[in-house]
Amino acid sequence: MRSKPLRRLIPETVRYDRARLIKMLNRYAMVYVKPETGTHGKGVMRVAQDGRNYRYQLGKQPRVFRSYGDLANDLAKRVKGRRYLIQRGIHLLKHNGRAFDLRVMAQLNPSKKWETTGIIGRVAAPRKIVTNYHDGGTLVQARRLLSGHMGKSATSSTIRRLEGVGVLAGQAMRNRYSGITEIGVDIGLDRSLTPWIIEVNTSPDPYIFRKLPDPSVFRKIRRYQQAYGRK
Ligand SMILES: Nc1ncnc2c1ncn2[C@@H]1O[C@H](COP(=O)(O)OP(=O)(O)OP(=O)(O)O)[C@@H](O)[C@H]1O
Ligand SMILES: [Mg+2]
Structure with a gap:
């Protein structure tokens, strides 16, 4: 982040918590939630808001929720006190x-x-x-x-x-x-x-x-x- 030419290339990334997740979803519609110290893509989730529904995917299984509260409660079980990051999601080619x-x-x-x-x-x-x-x-x-x-x-x-x-x-x-x-x-x-x-x-x-x-x-x-x- 201290490098001027690189800073622009880093998607906004914040430490995970429930309040920040909704802010990031409002801002970007799709974000990644991932363990702060992960490897091999383990525990990496893609979270998105579409219309009034919220969804996240871990592995191959997408899950859909009718409210932000339901999504956040389910995610809390996965995160369970460990440190996670929320990062703006990139729509990869x-x-x-x-x-x-x-x-x-x-x-x-x-x-x-x-x-x-x-x-x-x-x-x-x-x-x-x-x-x-x-x-x-x-x-x-x-x-x-x-x-x-x-x-x-x-x-x-x-x-x-x-x-x-x-x-x-x-x-x-x-x-x-x-x-x-x-x-x-x-x-x-x-x-x-x-x-x-x-x-x-x-x-x-x-x-x-x-x-x-x-x-x-x-x-x-x-x-x-x-x-x-x-x-
Ligand atoms: N913000 C994002 N937008 C789009 N895709 C992402 C994003 N974050 C992660 N991914 C996808 O998930 C993969 C794994 O994420 P990441 O590289 O951050 O963690 P990791 O490889 O599990 O961690 P580490 O290399 O530290 O062990 C990426 O290679 C990319 O395919
Ligand atoms: Mg990686």
Whole structure:
């Protein structure tokens, strides 16, 4: 949030509580409620207001409520005293009817400069609201996903822009946490092709990049990790 160019790309995110949820729903109509310290998309919920009804989805199961009170009571059982966040929901672009986002890997390179070393697309399993590979998501080349929504040259410039966001996010994170040498940024594009930073992971999984046809991407990621002593 302290980085001016990045701030605009971060969807409004607040700590979960009952009163803030209704405010955020009034503002955005669709929000994500997720554990503050989650992994693999576990516990991530999509909450929406449509007309007079409220609904949320966890896993593949949508639930509908007739009032905000009913929704909030049900959510309270799931949240149960743990810390959750509420984040403006992004209407992610789709590929064959499934939502996708992109994982951008940025690393401090051996000459101590931030470099984006890999980008890979993650497509949600049918009817799921998370794209995580460990939650049934499929890994697909970013270029392939983007080219379904824009021409060739726009695809290339979007990829360059995402690479730039990776570098800025790496610098911003290291400014604040000096031990950081790599990050994985989850970036979603909405229907107007605006990129949004959904989260930044500080111990990103390098192995998803083995799924890319070009083996040099994974090789470089590992080489950089080893340069900083990551096993
Ligand atoms: N605000 C949002 N708008 C749209 N989709 C979202 C939003 N927040 C999360 N998602 C979807 O849910 C997925 C998982 O959410 P997120 O990356 O925040 O948590 P996580 O991967 O479970 O956590 P962590 O990586 O910290 O273990 C995202 O990759 C994205 O597909
Ligand atoms: Mg994530």
